[in-house]
Amino acid sequence: GENVEQHPSTLSVQEGDSAVIKCTYSDSASNYFPWYKQELGKRPQLIIDIRSNVGEKKDQRIAVTLNKTAKHFSLHITETQPEDSAVYFCAASNLSGNQFYFGTGTSLTVIP
Amino acid sequence: DAGITQSPRHKVTETGTPVTLRCHQTENHRYMYWYRQDPGHGLRLIHYSYGVKDTDKGEVSDGYSVSRSKTEDFLLTLESATSSQTSVYFCAISDLSPETQYFGPGTRLLVL
Numbered sequence: 001g002e003n004v005e006q007h008p009s010t011l012s013v014q015e016g017d018s019a020v021i022k023c024t025y026s027d028s029a030s031n032y033f034p035w036y037k038q039e040l041g042k043r044p045q046l047i048i049d050i051r052s053n054v055g056e057k058k059d060q061r062i063a064v065t066l067n068k069t070a071k072h073f074s075l076h077i078t079e080t081q082p083e084d085s086a087v088y089f090c091a092a093s094n095l096s097g098n099q100f101y102f103g104t105g106t107s108l109t110v111i112p
Numbered sequence: 113d114a115g116i117t118q119s120p121r122h123k124v125t126e127t128g129t130p131v132t133l134r135c136h137q138t139e140n141h142r143y144m145y146w147y148r149q150d151p152g153h154g155l156r157l158i159h160y161s162y163g164v165k166d167t168d169k170g171e172v173s174d175g176y177s178v179s180r181s182k183t184e185d186f187l188l189t190l191e192s193a194t195s196s197q198t199s200v201y202f203c204a205i206s207d208l209s210p211e212t213q214y215f216g217p218g219t220r221l222l223v224l
Contacts, residue, residue, distance in 0.1 A: 001171060043202065043215040089154055098162060099170060100213065102154040
């Protein structure tokens, strides 16, 4: 099956700086890559996603890039704010889409 | 938040007892999923359903069974609970595949 690796496991940045989280996947058939944010004690919530037919997608301060050849994708958060502090999960889905494989999460702390 | 509820929200049980967790949705979404979340492992798929009475195994299905007799309900049963099944269990739904998954609030299960 698919194997999704996520790095780093923890990340601390100063408010206003950028944060980058990277994921790699193993199954070249994967074609959908969502990112979820989970605040402490809450449910995961989708923040951005990308499909294999595009290389980059942006939504205000958040962007995701995808390199299909290298089988990796990254989350970029610019101008970080304290409310960005949370655990972020990447995921990959295969062609049938019935199974999502999640990374192990990155705990992001934005220091005011 | 999408109309997803989970019950119970918290449960303490003893090793060897059966446990059933319920996921209920009001969105009429076709796909429903059960995940467990453990530190260092992210979210791992237990079972999923792609329609009424249509279910399949995920990557960590041993010791779990599911049933879906109605579109809105997806039940997860631990036949004989073990301490290794202590976890936070999340239900998720999606309308299309692959597509955004919406998560329920989670159930904290402690097996003593």
